[in-house]
Amino acid sequence: MAKQPMLKFVTVDRDMPEKRGATVRKEDFDEIYAEFAQAKAEEQASRCSQCGVPYCQSHCPLHNNIPDWLRLTATGRLEEAYAVSQATNTFPEICGRICPQDRLCEGNCVIEQSGHGTVTIGSVEKYITDTAWEKGWVKALAPAQERSESVGIIGAGPGGLAAADRLRRAGLQVTIYDRYDRAGGLLTYGIPGFKLEKDVVMRRNKLLEDGGVTFKLNCNVGEGITFQEIRDAHEAVIIATGVYKSRDLGGPGSGAKGIVKAIDYLTASNRENFGDTVPEIESGELYAEGKKVVVIGGGDTAMDCVRTAIRQGAESVKCLYRRDKANMPGSQRETQNAEEEGVEFVWLSAPKGFTGGDAVEGVMVQKMRLGQPDASGRQSPEVIEGADYVEDADLVIKALGFEPEDLPTLWDQPELEVTRWGTVKAQFTTGATDLDGVYAVGDIVRGASLVVWAIKDGRDCADAILEKLGATPAIAAE
Ligand code: FAD
Known part of the structure; x- marks a missing residue:
């Protein structure tokens, strides 16, 4: 045998x-x-x-x-x-x-x-x-034949890029519009290098460019160019804009200097690591060196912020989360990595306001316990009365999740249907919206999700467009 x-x-x-x-x-x-x-x-x-x-x-x-x-x-x-x-x-x-x-x-x-x-x-x-x-087995895509139809993709994150790859392989003309100066979406400017080194993303962008995908960067749809102009220029349009509106915190002192959004903080750090000049890093506004940093949130974004602050040389880094370790949404592997690197987790703790004047000096913390499960089955956090205290902080990073921007208003497209959460209404298997020839994929459809789901949506949507145009999907690996 x-x-x-x-x-x-x-x-x-x-x-x-x-x-x-x-x-x-x-x-x-x-x-x-x-x-x-x-x-x-x-x-x-x-x-x-x-x-x-x-x-x-x-x-x-x-x-x-x-x-x-x-x-x-x-x-x-x-x-x-x-x-x-x-x-x-x-x-x-x-x-x-x-x-x-x-x-x-x-x-x-x-x-x-x-x-x-x-x-x-x-x-x-x-x-x-x-x-x-x-x-050298990874080759630039080379369509067997060119087709005249074109697709415009708004957003160069994993959803848009995956769709572009599949459409271009089948010979379609593909243009990606993105408001940033580099393609990759959150792969480039959200996720830190210690999880995903940037040359891994940049070589993929280059491969697409070498294969004939056109990138129009620094192109903010809704400002420099209208959605309608893009729609008029292509047989199909894919909206792959992700979700970028940060959930906010209220309470006394919440407008003080030194309280910043996670996405701004991580984008600045990633830019600095590309070698860009970032005024907010130079001024210290988005830089943790020598500071007592408190990150609020328990998801993957919070884990990325605490570990970035450690690398920037913070004096101390604490992560406040209103549930306990077993009930946090972030990956246990990343939490362990953060603990090993010196992050202190303060479980069952929620912010109720901030101390200090013009600049933040501390977070007013309410201690919590886990009560009865809510409709989703998760135990709801409840306040423990009389257990409040102040956690010293001179940089507070809010990592409470993201919501979609209001695309129908921003793009003057009231007929673009959105759900009650503001995500674009689209068929899950094809990405088709109610607007003829307009599709949507990734986080802008699902809400904040995962890279792998954005890739799946992009591929499925590309196949639906190809089917509609009577084109055949090419085999992925040449
Ligand atoms: P995005 O990646 O957000 O890309 C959207 C693109 O659209 C951006 O480039 C943006 O500039 C562009 N855009 C938006 N509006 C416009 C406009 N008006 N005009 C032109 N361009 C526009 N997922 C994982 O699987 N694993 C992880 O470890 C992980 N870590 C994460 C860490 C952080 C800090 C964050 C925030 C998310 C993380 N995620 C992770 C989630 C993952 O990054 C997203 O689910 C994924 O990137 C969504 O892909 P997308 O293509 O839908 O959108």
Whole structure:
């Protein structure tokens, strides 16, 4: 009988790529995990049990053929592993780095459920495509034939870019409009380099450009150019603008200097790391060095802020969250990374106002306990009377989530239907809105979500447009 290359979970333990020590990694913005060596990637991939019903795949929004590319990796057939991985995912190396695998593929891995520890799917996924880049297997897209129809995409985040890739492969003319000076959306200006190094995003942007996608950057739709002008210029338009309106905090002192929005803080830091001159960093307004920093919120954005503040040399960094650790929305892996780097979590604590005058000096904190579950099943936080105190702070970062901008008003398109949350109303399988030829994908449809969902929406929407135009989707990997 041939030697069995898989099911090694019985004899081989789960292993992650090496993680840089906290004292070293907090000195820079580089990624914290090293790459697997080939032998290690093969060994870890060989732990897969090749289940008849692969729950990893069914819990991946893109339904990536994970067992297939794990088997190909385990048997040294890396170029084929890359082809299979790339066929369902436009940016596998990005998902490998920043997907919350513990909630998706790895969290549903059968051997994880049986107590053996999940296959390290994300790290193998990253290894496969990073190797493909290194070996030159990732090629600029080259459509077999050009078509005359054009699609305008508003927003160069993962949703817009994934749609652009698929449309251009089929030969359509694609123009992406974005208000920022670099493409990538939150991959570029939201997520910090220690989770996703920026050259990983920039090389993808360049690949699309080399493949004939036109980028119109510094182009704010609704200001420099109208939505109607874009609609008139293309057969179809995709709205992929994400959600950027920060949820705010009220209470006494909430307008004081030193209380800032997470997105402004993270964008400034990412810009600085690109080498841009950022006046708010130079003035100290959006810089944590030497400060007592308090971040309010318990999601992934809050985790990115606390870890950025540590790297900027804050005197202390505390994270206030109104529920406890078990009930926070952020990834447990990122919370652990933050704790290792010196962040202090203050659980069951909510802000009620701010002390100080012109500039903030502290956060007035109410202590909370968890009460009865609400309609969603989550325990509601309740105030503990008489337990208030003041947490000293000279930089407060609000990371309370995001809401959509009011596109129908901003773009003078009252007939663009939105939900009661302000997200654009679109069919989930195609992205089609009620406006003829207008589609929407990613966070602007789902509300603040995940990169992998934006990619899925972008691909599905592109396929719907291609079908409508009578074009055939090209096979993803050339
Ligand atoms: P975006 O990425 O937001 O891109 C939208 C683009 O549209 C932007 O480039 C913007 O400039 C442009 N735009 C907006 N309005 C206009 C206009 N009027 N004219 C022209 N251009 C416009 N997800 C994960 O899966 N893993 C993570 O670890 C993770 N970490 C995150 C950390 C932070 C700090 C944040 C904020 C989000 C994080 N997310 C993470 C969520 C993820 O980034 C988003 O779900 C994803 O980027 C949404 O993609 P999108 O294409 O819909 O929008």
